[in-house]
Amino acid sequence: MDWGSILSNTASWLISPETIAYALAALGLAVHFGYGGLLNFGMAAFMALGAYGYAISILTFGLPWWAGIIVGCLASVVFALILGIPTLRLRADYLAITTIAAAEIVRLLFTTQVFDSVTNSADGLGNYHAGFRAANPFPEGTYGFGPWTYNENGWWVRIFGICLLAVAALLVWLLMRSPWGRVLKGIREDEDAVRALGKNVFAYKMQALMVGGVFGALGGVVFALPSAVVPSVYVTSLTFFIWTILLLGGAATVFGPLLGAVIFWVIMGFLSNVLPALASSGFLPFMSTTQAATLRYILVGLALMLIVIFRPQGILGNKKELTFVK
């Protein structure tokens, strides 16, 4: 077994675009669930709307890359409105059921042949990078050290993503220390009590759904920036990876989603390297290398269960302030 390459591959996940994208989406989910108590099981759809909004704006409408990002965010705001108007007046469970179904609808709309000319159906979209790369301030070349050696485009995506993440985290922190955040946390606890105090609960929940949705869309954009937009990425399991990250880090925290995303991807990266290596060296009998690589998803499921049972507040959370099961 080549431990050097395993560890190097693992370390590169620390600042991969995937990690940043998942952290952004998990931050959005923290606004939804951790602070607002909204059970959103459709984060994949918000991410898909961000990614497709970005790609389609550039490829079909010829917009500049930054306008593509704005379009992606607007699409997620509209989606939040469509989801929220019928469901936010109802109990939290209804939102959960609706979002999980709506996310599948969105994915299937992007997959279907009907809009092939725009979405390229199941094959997805690519080759929209010119504008973003033209805006790259880094001169051509290879930078970095050890496992973190990338070319100018690799760095541009990562640094842009980290900046977005920093702004998003700052926004969440500012919102949650304010009276607005106080109302939102009150709604998480008991919306009838907050209603009885003269707050427009519906409007607050809608705003929270939109803010979190925009972070999800930005996550989708960062996910799409270095590579391509493929509909099969935005499946329900993506949503549950985001949930795992959120609960791992701590649902009602600003830095929990960031820490959760890093830990999640580093462990996933480690397992995806080490498990096939173990299988090929015969440490995992009855298993081919491909099967061993899939084993990590089983371990993620197991980890999610263990977190919810033994540390419901996550790594950074305050046990008194938020537990997963009330």
Place this chain on the structure above:
Amino acid sequence: MSSSNAAPLKPVKSTGLHIGDAAPGVAKVDPIIIADNVTRQFGGLKAVDVEHLEIPRNAITALIGPNGAGKTTLFNLLTGFDKPDTGTWVFDGKQLNGVPAFKVARMGQVRTFQLTKALGLLTVLENMKLGSQKQKGEGIFASLIKPLWNKQEEEIEERALDILARFKLDTKKDDFAASLSGGQRKLLEMARALMSQPKLVMLDEPMAGVNPALTQSLLEHILDLKVQGMSVLFVEHDMQMVRHIADWVVVMAEGRVVAEGPPEDVMQNPAVIDAYLGSHQDVDLGVVTGRIAGEITSEVEDLLEEIDAETGVEHEIEQPPVVAPEKDEDSK
């Protein structure tokens, strides 16, 4: 809780609230709520069917009645938490039917809940601050810029601490509300309602599950609301308390208002005694069933005769039936 040495407030009863005879639906001199034809049906059950009801201003009104009389449902309707099938009502000169609950609260009519709704994972102080109205920092964009709401926040905090001190919760201000006892949560809920500077405070069973020592301080707080110029409407089962602090009593049974009047008069009203207290409220049922040794008064004999007449079973007072306890054990 009991650190107050002040003598209990002597309740000053407001009188002369009504015009004409104290009958169900009587007009008030200065009503704060006027409700007409309010009905709410749950399936085949008419939970609330109030033809006309006026709640007097700057007075403490008790809403009493047996379980299932529709008191809480009426509360929910008046505060916009439930929608009536028919009916209109006016609060402080403003039409209120069809107005959503949060707007009702903004107009100055706040309520508490029968099952206390303290926001458990917010601190006591945060709970209080949430009650304040018209906060600039509650707008999503303004909330991002602290200088816009910082000053108001400080004022709110000052007011919250002031009210908390009155309710003797100031030492708990940084604790999560979930860590308070049941009675303290009731106090917190009432204190939080006061943060909105209401005109009418509606308390749904403020005394339920509160220990006697705390009851006294709760009573004083309710009386204090009137002193401060607020009107109070409360649902309560404790007759002693109703007698003690209410200026006006409205009795509901099976969704209707069956009697109204000052507490002393209402308690004498046969319709009320029948509907609410039962017709033998002075009789110790333990004596009747024979589980407790006691004087067999003429009332007990009357009741036994009545029971015998209804069930057709002969009872010997000296040898009470012992069926009930045995049955109890069987069922376990």
